[in-house]
Amino acid sequence: MTVPKRIGKIKFGLISPQEFRKMSVVKIITADTYDDDGFPIEMGLMDPRLGVIDPGLRCRSCGGRPGECPGHFGHIDLIAPVIHVGFAKIIRKALRGACRECSRLMLLDKEKEMYLQQIRTLERLGQLSDEIVNKVFAEARKHKICPYCGAPQQEIKFERPLSYIEEGHKLTPSDIRDRFEKIPDDDIIIMGMNPATARPEWMILTVLPVPPVTMRPSITLESGQRSEDDLTHKLVDIIRINQRFQENREAGAPQLIIEDLWELLQYHVTTFLDNTVSGVPPARHRSGRPLKTLSQRLKGKEGRFRGSLSGKRVNFSARTVISPDPNLSINEVGVPLEVAMELSVPIVINARNKEAIKVFVRRGPDRHPGVNYVTRADQRRIKITSKNSEEIAEQIDAGWKIDRQLTDGDTVLFNRQPSLHRMSIMAHRVKVMPYKTFRLNPAVCPPYNADFDGDEMNLHVPQTEEARAEAEILMRVQENILSPRFGGPIIGGIHDYVTGSFLLTHGYKPIDREDVMELLKKFPPNEMPEPKGYLEDGEPYWIGKQVFSTVLPKGLNLTFKADFCLNCESCKHEECENDAFVIIRDGQLLKGTIDAEAVGAFKGKITDRVIKEYSPSVASEFLDRMTLLALRGIMYAGFSFGIDDEDIPTDAADQIDETTRTAKENVQRLIEAYKAGELEPLPGRTLDETLEMRIMQTLGKARDNAGQIAGRYLGLDNSGVVMAVSGARGSMLNLTQMAACVGQQSVRGERIRRGYAGRTLPHFRRGDMGAEAHGFVESSYKDGLSPTEFFFHAIGGREGLVDTAIRTSQSGYLQRRLVNALQDLEVKYDGTVQETRGMIVQFKYGEDGVDASRRDYASPDNVKRIIQKILKHGGAKS
Amino acid sequence: MTKFAVMDHESVPKHTLLSPEESEVVLRTYGIESPQLPKIHVTDPAAKEIGAKVGDVIKIIRRSPTAKQSVFYRLVID
Numbered sequence A: 001m002t003v004p005k006r007i008g009k010i011k012f013g014l015i016s017p018q019e020f021r022k023m024s025v026v027k028i029i030t031a032d033t034y035d036d037d038g039f040p041i042e043m044g045l046m047d048p049r050l051g052v053i054d055p056g057l058r059c060r061s062c063g064g065r066p067g068e069c070p071g072h073f074g075h076i077d078l079i080a081p082v083i084h085v086g087f088a089k090i091i092r093k094a095l096r097g098a099c100r101e102c103s104r105l106m107l108l109d110k111e112k113e114m115y116l117q118q119i120r121t122l123e124r125l126g127q128l129s130d131e132i133v134n135k136v137f138a139e140a141r142k143h144k145i146c147p148y149c150g151a152p153q154q155e156i157k158f159e160r161p162l163s164y165i166e167e168g169h170k171l172t173p174s175d176i177r178d179r180f181e182k183i184p185d186d187d188i189i190i191m192g193m194n195p196a197t198a199r200p201e202w203m204i205l206t207v208l209p210v211p212p213v214t215m216r217p218s219i220t221l222e223s224g225q226r227s228e229d230d231l232t233h234k235l236v237d238i239i240r241i242n243q244r245f246q247e248n249r250e251a252g253a254p255q256l257i258i259e260d261l262w263e264l265l266q267y268h269v270t271t272f273l274d275n276t277v278s279g280v281p282p283a284r285h286r287s288g289r290p291l292k293t294l295s296q297r298l299k300g301k302e303g304r305f306r307g308s309l310s311g312k313r314v315n316f317s318a319r320t321v322i323s324p325d326p327n328l329s330i331n332e333v334g335v336p337l338e339v340a341m342e343l344s345v346p347i348v349i350n351a352r353n354k355e356a357i358k359v360f361v362r363r364g365p366d367r368h369p370g371v372n373y374v375t376r377a378d379q380r381r382i383k384i385t386s387k388n389s390e391e392i393a394e395q396i397d398a399g400w401k402i403d404r405q406l407t408d409g410d411t412v413l414f415n416r417q418p419s420l421h422r423m424s425i426m427a428h429r430v431k432v433m434p435y436k437t438f439r440l441n442p443a444v445c446p447p448y449n450a451d452f453d454g455d456e457m458n459l460h461v462p463q464t465e466e467a468r469a470e471a472e473i474l475m476r477v478q479e480n481i482l483s484p485r486f487g488g489p490i491i492g493g494i495h496d497y498v499t500g501s502f503l504l505t506h507g508y509k510p511i512d513r514e515d516v517m518e519l520l521k522k523f524p525p526n527e528m529p530e531p532k533g534y535l536e537d538g539e540p541y542w543i544g545k546q547v548f549s550t551v552l553p554k555g556l557n558l559t560f561k562a563d564f565c566l567n568c569e570s571c572k573h574e575e576c577e578n579d580a581f582v583i584i585r586d587g588q589l590l591k592g593t594i595d596a597e598a599v600g601a602f603k604g605k606i607t608d609r610v611i612k613e614y615s616p617s618v619a620s621e622f623l624d625r626m627t628l629l630a631l632r633g634i635m636y637a638g639f640s641f642g643i644d645d646e647d648i649p650t651d652a653a654d655q656i657d658e659t660t661r662t663a664k665e666n667v668q669r670l671i672e673a674y675k676a677g678e679l680e681p682l683p684g685r686t687l688d689e690t691l692e693m694r695i696m697q698t699l700g701k702a703r704d705n706a707g708q709i710a711g712r713y714l715g716l717d718n719s720g721v722v723m724a725v726s727g728a729r730g731s732m733l734n735l736t737q738m739a740a741c742v743g744q745q746s747v748r749g750e751r752i753r754r755g756y757a758g759r760t761l762p763h764f765r766r767g768d769m770g771a772e773a774h775g776f777v778e779s780s781y782k783d784g785l786s787p788t789e790f791f792f793h794a795i796g797g798r799e800g801l802v803d804t805a806i807r808t809s810q811s812g813y814l815q816r817r818l819v820n821a822l823q824d825l826e827v828k829y830d831g832t833v834q835e836t837r838g839m840i841v842q843f844k845y846g847e848d849g850v851d852a853s854r855r856d857y858a859s860p861d862n863v864k865r866i867i868q869k870i871l872k873h874g875g876a877k878s
Numbered sequence B: 001m002t003k004f005a006v007m008d009h010e011s012v013p014k015h016t017l018l019s020p021e022e023s024e025v026v027l028r029t030y031g032i033e034s035p036q037l038p039k040i041h042v043t044d045p046a047a048k049e050i051g052a053k054v055g056d057v058i059k060i061i062r063r064s065p066t067a068k069q070s071v072f073y074r075l076v077i078d
C-alpha cells in the first residue's frame, strides 16, 4: 500500500504574463479551427500541440495517445490589456488605496509598520488577515493628499460592471496596470498580497491562456459536421476582435473606434471567464442559449466540484418510483423485470459452476435470468445476443466471467434521499416482479422516510464478493431494525398494520373455525390453537388474542401498557377494563390489545424484545407474519373512514356551541375587567400580556372542552377514534378539530394581531380585542369556516408551512457540516474513537463504550427478567 | 485581581500529572505513540496548576452523564 501523502500547504496566487507564456506550447493567432480537409490548422484553436482527442493520433507536444496526454495550454497575446472580472473588487480597493502619481500605498510609515506587524502575527497563528487588509484599504482611502509625493487624490467612482471613473474619465486597463506596476513590494504585502506570487498588475490580463483541447473537445455530429465546445466559440470571438483591434490600430483608426473595440475585447474576455456577471449581457449561442463558460463549469450543483468531484454517476444502479407490497418480506425489494434484465451480477466460471452457467448463457439477454456480457480469460468482453448465445455457451470455460442478470435472491442496496442516517441505505433481497415500480413492504417506510405519493428510490448492485458480504452482514434490513438513534425499533407497523392488530386483538369477540383459518391463511400453523371455548351450539371458538399469538415466538414473556392506555390515576394492571394492559406469557397474548406501542415503528415493545432476546432473523420473521396477519385482521373486521364519521349528535353540537359561547363571554368579561383596570397582572407580566395569556387560556380550554364533549359521542365504533387511539394515524386533537371546534389560530404563539391599523380585518371594530377578531375559529372543519375564520386559519397555516421550509433547509445544512466533520471518525476494536491519522478523539466511544442500539434500558425489570431466564435454564439442566 | 484556585471550580475536572512510567503504560494500553494523544497547552490554567511540562501526559477524570466517570489523557504541548 502506498503511504498516503499529506498536503502541507496550498498557496493561492496570480499567474504572471511570463508564466502564462512559459507554460504555453503555442501562440494562437488565427481563429480558424480546421482546414477544408478536416485537419487542425497550425497556430489555430485546435493546434495539434494543444493535445489530442482524436483516437489513433499522438500529441505533438508530449507524444501521448488520447487519454494519456493531459492536454497543453496555448496563449493569445492580447493587443491591449483587459481587466479580469474576478478581481474587479480588489482592483477597486487597490486603485483607491494607491497614490495616482507615485503609486505608493497612502499610509504613514509607522501605520504601515503596525499593520505589517499585525499581519505577520496572524500569519504565524495560521489565521486570515482579511480584516486587517480591509482596514488598510479603508485607512489609505481617507488620505486626500499623498503623504509621499503630495499629489492631491481624486475620488474614483466604480460603475458596474468594470468601469473605474476618475475626474469624469474612465481609466483604461492600461492606466490601471501602469499604476499597479509602480506599487513597491513592501506596500503590496500590507495590501494582503505576496509580491512574489501575486503582483496587483497581474489582475489586468495582457496574455490570455488558451485551455487545451482536451477540456473543450469538439464533437462530430451525425451529419459529419463538427460542433465546437462553448469555450472554443468564445475563444474564436476573442481572437477575431483581437485581430480587428490590431488592424484598426495599425491603420491609425480614430480613438472612438479603438475604444469601442477595446470595450468589445473586454466583453469577450469577461464572458469567457464568467458568463453571469451582473450588468454584462450573457454571451449567447446562435440558438439563443447562454454559453457555458469557465466559471459556469465550476459553480453550483452541476458544476465540477459538487457535480463531478464530490458526486458522480455510477453504473449498476437503477431508479424508479416506489409502491407498496405487503406480501413482500421486509428484507425483500420488488424489482421490475425490465430493470432486472439490465442490471447484472458478475460470476467467475470455475469447474463446478460451469454447467450451471452454460444454461444461463444459452438463454441470451432476452429471456430473463440470462447473461448480458461474457468476459473471456484474456479480458475481452463479448456482448451476448440471441444470435451468439448458443455458440458462446459452448466456448465458456473456467476463468471466464459472465454478467448474469439480476434474479430473485440477489443482494442489492436500496436507498432513498436525503440519506440522513445509515438506515437510508439498506441491503434487500431481490424479488423480480412485473410492472415498473420498485416494491417494498410498508413496514420499512419509516427508516427511509418513504411514502408512495410519487417517491423514487435508487438501487445499487454490489459487484464483488466482499461488497456483497459486507452488505449482507452489516446492511441487511433485519440488522437495522434497531436504530442507533434511540435504541428502539425503527421498523414496524404503520397505519393499517397498527389498526389491524388493534381490531384483531381488542376485546374477546369469538371467532369461529372458518374465520380463524381465513386469518391464518398466509402462514398456516401446524395445528390450531386450543379453542377458547364452545358456543351454545357446541361449535368451538377462538379469540383474536389467540390468533395473534401464533405470530409470537415461543417463550416470549412481556408485560407493558398499550399506547391506548388512558394513564388512569391508579392503574389496575391485569384488571384494566380498557384491555390496555398487555400480558404475554410463553408466547401467548393473554391480556391487552396490540397497538403501536407493541408493534409500531419507533415504539414496538414486542419487536424490541424479540430482537434482543431471540435474533434479528426471528424479529424479521415476526414482522413479516405480523404485517400479513394485521392486514387479514383489518380486512376481517372491515374498516373505512368517511365524512359522516365526523358527525356528532345534535345535543352534543348544542353543548359545544354553549361552551364556545360562554368562552367568548368570558373573554369579553376579561376585556372589560382590563379596561376597568380591575385585572390583576400575573407575576412578571405586564397587564397587556396578562390579558392575552388569560384569553388564550380561556379559549384553549374551550377547545379542549368541545373536544371532550365530542369525544363522549365518538367511541371505539368510530374508525377515526380507532386510528387515533391505537396510534395508527392522527390524534384526538385532529378529530376534535374535524368534529367540534378548530380553535385559536396563532402566529408565533400569540393570537393574530397583524393586519390593518388597530384591527386584523375590516370586518371588526378598531380596538376589538374579542375572540373572533383575533383568530378564534369556533367552527369545526366539518361545519366549515366563516370567511374571517378561513382567513385567520390561512394565516396560521402559512406560518406552519414557512416553519417547515426553514427548518428543513437549516437542519440540512447543519447535517452537512456535522457529517463533514465526523465522517472519518472510526470506533476501533479497542473501543477508542480515532480519526484517519490515528489521533485519538475519545478513549471510549461515547465515554461509556455503549452501542445505543444494543443497550437494553437499564431498568430493575431487566434484572428480574435475566434472573428468571437463568433460573429457567438451570432448571432445564438438572 | 485575586488569583483563584482553578481546580476548585466544580466545572473543572480532576487533572493529574502522570509519571513517565505511568504515561508509558497509557501509551502501551492503547498501542499508540504520544503524538496520537489529544493535546493540552502548557499555558492551560489547569496544566499550569499541576506544574505540567511539555511532553508530560495529563490524566483527566471527568463526570459523565452516561458513564458516571470518564478517563481522558492529554499530551502537554507548547
Ligand SMILES: [Mg+2]
Residues within 6 Å of the ligand: A450, A451, A452, A453, A454, A455
Ligand atoms: Mg413523498
Ligand SMILES: [Zn+2]
Residues within 6 Å of the ligand: A050, A051, A052, A059, A060, A061, A062, A063, A064, A069, A070, A071, A072
Ligand atoms: Zn500532450
Ligand SMILES: [Zn+2]
Residues within 6 Å of the ligand: A099, A100, A101, A102, A103, A104, A146, A147, A148, A149, A150, A151
Ligand atoms: Zn504619491
Ligand SMILES: [Zn+2]
Residues within 6 Å of the ligand: A565, A566, A567, A568, A571, A572, A573, A576, A578, A580, A581
Ligand atoms: Zn390502564
